[in-house]
Amino acid sequence: MSTTRYAFLGAGNMASAMVDGLLARGAALPADLACLGGGGATAAALVARTGITLASSLPALTASADTLVVAFKPQQLAGADPRLAELTAGKLVVSVLAGKRPARLAQTFPRARAIVWAMPNTPARIGAGMTAWCSLAPLSTADRTTVEMLLTALGRVVEIDEALMDAAAAVSASGPAFLFEFAAALRDGGVAAGLPAETAKDLAVETVLGAARLLARTGTDPEELRRQVTSPKGMTLAGLTKMEARDFRGTLRETVLAAKARSEEMSRDA
Numbered sequence: 001m002s003t004t005r006y007a008f009l010g011a012g013n014m015a016s017a018m019v020d021g022l023l024a025r026g027a028a029l030p031a032d033l034a035c036l037g038g039g040g041a042t043a044a045a046l047v048a049r050t051g052i053t054l055a056s057s058l059p060a061l062t063a064s065a066d067t068l069v070v071a072f073k074p075q076q077l078a079g080a081d082p083r084l085a086e087l088t089a090g091k092l093v094v095s096v097l098a099g100k101r102p103a104r105l106a107q108t109f110p111r112a113r114a115i116v117w118a119m120p121n122t123p124a125r126i127g128a129g130m131t132a133w134c135s136l137a138p139l140s141t142a143d144r145t146t147v148e149m150l151l152t153a154l155g156r157v158v159e160i161d162e163a164l165m166d167a168a169a170a171v172s173a174s175g176p177a178f179l180f181e182f183a184a185a186l187r188d189g190g191v192a193a194g195l196p197a198e199t200a201k202d203l204a205v206e207t208v209l210g211a212a213r214l215l216a217r218t219g220t221d222p223e224e225l226r227r228q229v230t231s232p233k234g235m236t237l238a239g240l241t242k243m244e245a246r247d248f249r250g251t252l253r254e255t256v257l258a259a260k261a262r263s264e265e266m267s268r269d270a
């Protein structure tokens with residue numbers, strides 16, 4: 001099988017999710033992937049688990065692939081190795097750093113042939129990701145194919161205007177954490193209602209999963225599906241009334257806006 005080579009700078013949660021997605025989909029073989037961390041334990045752990053190559057140095061990493069996936073923490077961009085400017089000359093750079101716009105990335109990778117800013121999410125680990133992306137300049141057909149191959153290995157993909165990236169990331173990149181918090185709260189509610197912890201967990205997880213699948217499969221608005229569960233004077237209405245009284249929707253709205261604001265703020269940091 002012919003595959004594209006990708007080098008990962010940073011080997012933590014997101015890089016691992018991307019590596020897992022690529023390998024699971026057969027979009028890359030372990031031999032096609034290399035990684036380098038920041039001196040901690042993540043890169044060796046990723047290599048031990050997946051069989052991809054541990055690069056011995058930054059030059060070795062960048063030499064191993066035509067595409068560099070940048071996956072360290074956004075705060076680490078300012079202190080990134082200055083050799084990256086030359087080492088990425090002529091390469092395709094795909095960054096997943098929250099809040100780091102293509103123009104900022106171009107300062108670190110000034111000679112890259114193309115720069116992409118992508119915001120994947122952790123469901124990418126099981127091929128169920130949702131990634132929004134944009135590029136500094138329009139991509140060549142070959143680069144677009146490479147980027148789409150990388151990102152579709154993680155799940156669904158949407159190319160959007162750069163101006164919408166912070167908002168998109170607040171929904172889809174941070175969104176899984178918000179849903180996990182919801183699932184934990186549903187579980188805890190079950191325990192408060194008298195269920196054993198394990199039973200509450202099973203009921204909460206399977207309910208979140210089943211409801212999300214129903215939502216995706218039917219394409220029906222969530223409000224309509226909610227209406228179908230809610231009989232007049234019934235138990236669901238009693239629960240929803242409490243959610244409304246506590247302004248659940250307003251809380252989620254503020255949650256998304258706070259995440260977006262933080263993404264914008266990070267884009268102003270060096």
Ligand SMILES: NC(=O)c1ccc[n+]([C@@H]2O[C@H](COP(=O)([O-])OP(=O)(O)OC[C@H]3O[C@@H](n4cnc5c(N)ncnc54)[C@H](OP(=O)(O)O)[C@@H]3O)[C@@H](O)[C@H]2O)c1
Nearest residue numbers: 010011012013014037038039040041042072073074097098
């Ligand atoms: N988590 C998400 O859902 C999500 C979604 C979208 C985007 N992102 C973005 O993904 C990026 C990574 O997040 P994460 O959750 O994967 O973080 P993480 O688990 O903390 O991983 C950070 C990685 O960066 C490495 N690193 C640290 N300093 C480095 C350096 N100077 N050069 C190369 N690598 C270095 C670390 O290696 P050591 O272990 O060796 O220190 C580690 O492998 C962030 O920029 C974040 O904005 C995350």
